[in-house]
Amino acid sequence: xxxxxxxxxxxxxxxxxxxxxxxxxxxxxxxxxxxxxxxxxxxxxxxxxxxxxxxxxxxxxxxxxxxxxxxxxxxxxxxxxxxxxxxxxxxxxxxxxxxxxxxxxxxxxxxxxxxxxxxxxxxxxxxxxxxxxxxxxxxxxxxxxxxxxxxxxxxxxxxxxxxxxxxxxxxxxxxxxxx
Numbered sequence: 001x002x003x004x005x006x007x008x009x010x011x012x013x014x015x016x017x018x019x020x021x022x023x024x025x026x027x028x029x030x031x032x033x034x035x036x037x038x039x040x041x042x043x044x045x046x047x048x049x050x051x052x053x054x055x056x057x058x059x060x061x062x063x064x065x066x067x068x069x070x071x072x073x074x075x076x077x078x079x080x081x082x083x084x085x086x087x088x089x090x091x092x093x094x095x096x097x098x099x100x101x102x103x104x105x106x107x108x109x110x111x112x113x114x115x116x117x118x119x120x121x122x123x124x125x126x127x128x129x130x131x132x133x134x135x136x137x138x139x140x141x142x143x144x145x146x147x148x149x150x151x152x153x154x155x156x157x158x159x160x161x162x163x164x165x166x167x168x169x170x171x172x173x174x175x176x177x178x179x
Contacts, residue, residue: 004048007044008044008092008168009168011040011044011091012091012092012168013168015033015087015091016165019033019034019080019160019161020155020157020158023080023155023156024155029078029080031083034080034083035083037091038087041057041061041087041089041090041091042054042057042058042090044057045090045091045093056093057091058090059089059093060088060089060091060092060094060096061086061087062089064086064089064097065089068081068082068085069082077156078156080157081156081157081160084160084161085097085100085101085104088100088101088160096167099163099167100163100167102163103163103166103167103173104159104160104162104164107159107163108154108156108159111154111158112154115154
């Protein structure tokens with residue numbers, strides 16, 4: 001019989017494989033995956049830890065929503081990405097949700113730089129960022145917010161999936177003593 005950690009690794013691996021596939025192929029992470037996964041995560045934690053597991057799971061999902069919901073509000077992430085982070089919180093708790101969300105920002109950043117490089121827009125984008133930073137620090141310049149090209153995006157669910165699996169297999173935060 002599988003223990004709690006082995007079962008967690010298997011089920012999260014299955015969820016992120018499906019989410020990555022649909023995000024890469026269709027550009028979406030579907031509710032038929034995320035919503036039942038959140039409910040099953042709550043049940044899983046209840047099964048292994050009783051009523052305290054329910055609180056652990058619900059708190060993990062809520063923390064994921066609070067910490068990353070503003071990114072959805074600003075339209076930098078889609079709703080499916082936020083719900084996938086909530087799945088991670090429902091299954092692994094608050095700490096796991098925060099770790100996955102934090103590491104996915106770095107993974108997504110690397111993916112974005114690679115995508116910009118291959119699209120030939122890397123210099124243009126870095127120039128926009130440079131002028132924005134300069135306009136913030138130099139009072140003589142009017143603040144110039146860089147415009148976001150919403151037609152080009154990365155499959156952020158894939159970045160979340162990479163981060164989730166990376167943390168389960170070898171947590172870089174624990175390895176480097178960050179927390």
